[in-house]
Amino acid sequence: MSESSSKLRLGPLPKAETIKLTISLSTNLKAMLDRYAALHAQTYGESVDGVALIPHMLEAFMVRDREFKRCLAKDGSTTHPKPVPGT
16 A cells, blocks of 8 residues: 555445435546545555545535534534544
């Protein structure tokens, strides 16, 4: 494993209950997502489609957003961000 790939923000993918959504990406963002998926596969030794990474990336983003967490706490929301492995 190379030095650059040993510190990916997104760790191995957990299994979770899912809901299907449809999104549109720019061609540049899709290319970056595919490249990230290739690097993720190289790092963790398991092939993964870039589309499968999107929910985990989105969750990691929201869990790390301090203002979002403050908003949840202020609203008394029962939906609290879970810690993401590797944070």
